[in-house]
Structure formats: structure tokens, C-alpha cells
């Protein structure tokens with residue numbers, strides 16, 4: 001058996017990946033970190049490579065498990081955070097809406113061009129300028145709707 005630094009490592013239970021140290025049927029484990037040495041190395045290299053999905057997956061799995069084990073606790077935490085961040089959530093949603101206004105409109109324009117929307121445009125009338133105008137009109141309309149909604153929500157909550 002290859003010698004190892006006994007002040008830092010010890011031979012412990014075989015890890016879940018089955019990293020057998022020199023046929024001893026045991027895994028070399030770190031005294032400081034407790035885990036299997038090779039498993040830690042795998043985790044480290046993935047982490048260093050910024051394999052974000054790997055980390056995310058782990059986190060997601062952990063969250064799922066936690067939720068299954070403590071459903072009431074999770075509900076309470078979510079409720080509490082929603083209550084505490086109500087204003088931020090509202091602000092975020094409103095800003096998100098404005099952002100959408102800038103990117104949307106393509107589908108609407110397409111519908112207009114095909115004569116299926118509420119504003120029918122004849123084929124010969126369509127010019128790039130008209131499309132641009134329609135897009136601006138739609139953007140303004142959507143922004144005003146979003147704004148109205150936001151104001152309403154604010155009023156209702158402050159009452």
C-alpha cells in the first residue's frame with residue numbers, strides 16, 4: 001500500500017463513488033474536510049472550471065429535498081420573504097413590464113400585416129415607416145397600460 005500523510009488523511013468508509021484506495025476497500029479521506037479525497041478533487045475541478053450547472057444541479061436537488069422534508073417551513077419562509085419584499089417585487093415586475101414593451105410588438109405587427117389583428121392594414125399601405133409607427137404606438141399603449149395597473153395596485157394597497 002502506498003503510504004500517505006497520516007496527519008492529513010485517514011482511511012475511512014468507502015465513498016459513494018467507490019474510490020478504493022489501493023485495494024483496501026476503503027477511501028482515503030481528508031481529516032480537515034472529512035470527504036473522500038478523490039471526490040473532493042472532482043468537485044474542486046468542476047467548481048474551478050465554473051461548471052455552474054453542476055453546482056446549480058446540486059443546489060436544486062438539495063432545495064427539493066429540503067422542501068419535501070419541511071413543507072410547512074418552506075411555505076412559511078416563502079410567505080415571509082414575499083411579505084418583506086413586497087415593494088421590491090412590485091417594482092421588479094413593473095420594470096420587467098417596461099422592458100417587455102421594448103422587445104415586444106413583432107407578433108402584433110405580423111398579425112397586422114396578415115390582416116388578422118384589430119387594426120387591419122392593406123398590403124399596399126405597408127411601408128417600413130408605417131411598421132415603425134405601429135410599433136411605437138403599441139409600445140406607448142402597453143407602457144400606459146402597465147403604468148395604470150401599477151398605479152391601481154399601489155392605491156389599493158395603500159388604502
Ligand SMILES: [Zn+2]
Nearest residue numbers: 015019036039
Ligand atoms: Zn470518492
